[in-house]
Amino acid sequence: MHATEPASTFPMLFGEVVAARGPHDAVVTTRETLSYDELNRRSARMARALLAIGAGKGARIALHANDGILWVTTFLAGLRIGALVSVVSTLCTPPELAHILRNSDTQIFIGVRRFLRHDYAATLAEALPGLSEGRAETLRLAGAPYLRSIWLDDAEGLGWALSVEDLLARADAADAPDAALLAAIEGEVAPSDDAVIVYTSGSTSAPKAVVHSQRNLARHPPELAKYFLLKPGDRMLPQLPAFWLGGMAMAMEVLSVGATLVYPDTPDTEAVVDAIQRLGVNRVNSWGDLLVKLRQAAAARGVDVDAIVGLGPFRDADGELIPPGLQVNMLGMSETFAVHSAEPLDHRLPDDKAGSSGRTVGGYERRVVDPGTGTETPPGELGELQLRGGALMSGFYKVDRSKAFAPDGFYPTSDLVRLDADGHLYFVARRGDMIKTKAANVSRLEVEAALRALPGVDLPIVVGLADPEFGQRVVAAVVPKEGAALSEDALKATLKGVLSSYKIPRQIVFIGHEDVPRTATGKLKLFELADMISAQIGEARPAPSAAQSSSV
Structure with missing residues (x-):
């Protein structure tokens, strides 16, 4: 690779960040802090443990955990060995979880047993008939035919699961894959390898399974970090969970620049405010009613909300408040690995660009077509947005590309927009359902x-x-x-x-x-x-x- 060419796989990107930011805080919770060096060691140990139980490139791993150390180390471990990781919402009901495990061809399930009011052992048992009679590491279930093992942070009393600690111990055995083998495997991970599946509601009754490549995870987050003005010294708390693409993208942005990822104990607003106060948070990524509630609760607790980027009102490069109508309304979707159109957070839109979502980000090609005829519309005319290039998804898992993409590779987004002559995009509505x-x-x-x-x-x-x-x-x-x-x-x-x-x-x-x-x-x-x-x-x-x- 040419010295100036950006990393094109996650193992390459992560290696560069660890070399540059080793002793600095990478992930912080109220219970534990991991430096980049320690995050490297923890994710490597999990990666070697996965290799020890037979995982490798293309292995289907389901990750079902709340934001925190287990989620981050497992996610990174899967990416390091070239596995295909399905991130599963902790809000899933048994029918939703059953669909995801079957549709994604999950072979290895790693997760937490309890979070908030949820008992995920019970959720799994209800989702997978016959699981209660299964044996750990030798599962044979018609409802999830590829699933062979389940690993939970607490597996006590479950004959069909083993603990995450038992899994990690596999990396310490005398015959376990060593660091040299892991390095060799990381070297074989290719930019085109599928890396992650994110489930998101689609235009049918079943959720869509959006697949993104190693290249998207390595290239797009550093590009997005420029628009979010992320710096290595920032301590970012993403309020959107990492099992949603918005939360995952922000986590990857933070890690890609060597900044610090801060996670509260729970998503409860008071717990988030606690984390802001105790853990030195200076950046928040939130949206909609979550942001409104957080801002109110933080102000009530005496937090200087204006001092925290993303919590207080946005300011331009001169420190002046940006009127709401002239703040950029970044636009993205799961299929585009978050934002595809934007301006930097400190950019004050010109008066004649009020309401704009900005110009193209990360090499995306955009066109607007008449939904009825498919012909391109003139600048400023309403039509459906289609995208190509950039960090566009590989496709939908198990769906033929011809059913998702136009013959020339553009993806119809179902977003109705206007695109002006200067490249500014204006969102109008969603087409369909x-x-x-x-x-x-x-x-x-x-x-x-x-x-x-x-x-x-x-x-x-x-x-x-x-x-x-x-x-x-x-x-x-x-x-x-x-x-x-x-x-x-x-x-x-x-x-x-x-x-x-x-x-x-x-x-x-x-x-x-x-x-x-x-x-x-x-x-x-x-x-x-x-x-x-x-x-x-x-x-x-x-x-x-x-x-x-x-x-x-």
Whole structure:
């Protein structure tokens, strides 16, 4: 590799950072601090342990843990040996977890047993019928046919799992893979190797499995760090969890520049404020209602919110406050490994660029096409954003590329945007069935499928309503079956067993079939239905612009 060429695999990038920042803090929690040297040793030990149980390039590893030392060391270990790591949400219900483990072909599962109110041993047992009769390291389950071993931080009393400490001990055995073998294996990791799967709600009822390559994880985070103005001395607390792409991308940005990653004990707002006060945090990455609540709680505890970048209002390069309308609204998605359009955080948009998401980031090519004809639109005209290059995903796991990409390699994002002659992108709306709530994508079809499976539900229709804190709020209208007596509280309570909390509708109203607005061909008029729901819950909705009315 040419001396000036940036690292193109994670092992290469991590080796460079450790060499430059070895003794400096890498990951900090209230219980433990790891320097880059220690993070290197811990992740190497986990990597050698994985090699000892037969993992290697392409091994399918599921990581199911809250943000912290175990998550970081295991994630990095998987990347170092060229494995394909599926990051699993700690909010997963048993049906969601069962789908992920089967769809991702998971062979090795590593995770925590308990977090907050969750007992993940019980979740696994419910997700995988027959698991309770299984034997550790020799699992044979039809529901997850490739799964062979489960390792938890606490495996006491579980005949089908072993402890993470037992796994790490494999690296210390006399015949264990040594440092020289690990180095040789890291040298064989290629930029094109698939590295991570992130599950995100898609346009169908099943979550999409977004696959990113080693090159994306090595090249894009250092590029994004420039826009977030990250410096080696920063101590960043990402409030978005690392199992979501936004949290993972920020963690990788921090590590790519040799800064410090700070994790609170729990995502509870008070615990986050504690971490800010005790652990020297000077940067926060948050969004929407999470940020609003955190800012209020921090101010109430006497924290100087203006001194913490991302918590207080943004300032330009001269230290002057940037008006909200002139702050850049960075735009990205799981498929693009976070941001694809941006300006630096301290950039004050010109008055004629108010509302812009910025220009292209990291080598992405962008074009805007008419959703009906597929032809490119003139500058400033509304159309669907398509992307190519940059850190675009390899594809969706187990989905043919032809079903995800255009013949020339562009990816249709379903984002309706305008792109001006100067390259500034303006987001208008989502095309189709996605609802963006609390920094997460929710498929309305997935929520509808869960509602439809409940007794007494004849027709469920889910939409998103604009919300100043959530971005969009998931709501639903339900037509009961004849004679059924349904209640909003009962439906929500039942959904808690099958959907993650952020996917459950915040309001459910009941209507009749005659109330459902449809076109002459029987298609749902979702915007009119959203107006109907708003009226029933006593809210007013803004009318769509002419461009939105004619194009969406």
